[in-house]
Amino acid sequence: MTTATARAHPNIAFIKYWGNASDALRLPVNPSISMNLDGLYAETTVTWDEALPADTLRLNGKDEAGPALERVQRHLHAVRQHLRLTQYARVVSHNNFPTGTGIASSAAAFAALTVAAAGASGQAVPERALSTLARLGSGSAARSVPAGFVRWFTGDSHETSYAESFAAPDHWALVDVIAIVSDQHKATGSQEGHPTAPTSDLQAARVAGAAARFELCQQAILARDFDTFAEVVERDSNLMHAVMMTSRPPLFYWLPATLALMAAVRRWRAEGLRVCYTLDAGPNVHCICIREDADQVRERLWQHSGILEVRRATVGGGAALVNAG
Secondary structure, three states, rough: EEEEEEEEEEEEEEEEEOOOEEEEOOHHHEOOEEEEOOOEEEEEEEEEEEEOOOOOEEEEOEEEHHHHHHHHHHHHHHHHHHHHHOOOEEEEEEEEEOOOOOOOOHHHHHHHHHHHHHHOOOOOHHHHHHHHHHHOOOOOHHHHOOOOOEEOOOOOOOOOOOOEEEEOOOOOOOOEEEEEEOOOOOOOOOHHHHOOOHHHHHHHHHHHHHHHHHHHHHHHHHHHHHHHHHHHHHHHHHHHHHHHHHOOOOOOOOOOOHHHHHHHHHHHOOOOOEEEEOOOOEEEOOEEEEHHHHHHHHHHOOOOOOEEEEEEEEEEEOOOEEOOO
């Protein structure tokens, strides 16, 4: 019986992942860019135990069955094959942020699960391989394995679709001030939403322009050019949600408070605050800003109705073991 615990951060995508070239391998149709969110994390302990008759999952203090357990079991099967293991695993995991509300809980969870499972095996698994394995559980989990500012390549096979850091956490002092307008678990999660992307008449156009937006965003981050960064990040977020809204069936994640905050952020930037918005598959608004402006952004957010909570996250490191033995 061997055990390891790993911690991984969720990530916020600046150039979005929406739609797969292969649903089985979770190969994305376009490259994406993200940053990890320090202070928010999933912590997962994996114990490989020869006495277990099947994999088990305890999530946020509750023993899981049904779809949540089945998803973890499928992922552990892939990890077992890669590591050439035969034992089943006991998995205990918790998040310190809301699950299933558009703050990339599955990205953090499957990155932590992958790193902990590899750590408990005692095998040295390179970061690139950990990234590809994490992708099989949740596509965006590939981006939570490396540190800081991360790019994820589409690839055309399991081995070639991986994420890597292109700038360290201390490269640019960006802050994600997250306005939580709903803590309810969304009715349609990203896993179920991705297959609907091709049904939108707008998806082909979104994908066609994604490589150019990817390059523009990457260069803006490397140059610390906030004006260019803000324009491309908001445009890419709007494009993804336009695809969601025009898919069949349509996916509407925005709430009235979401729309009000998006308009407010654009107004604040016109007034001189260095802030822009982006949203994942959920109603909560990620306000990306320069560190010096973060306190003012937080204060202004609390002046809006419909805000349940405001979280603040700087640029985080990669998934890592916190103990093994």
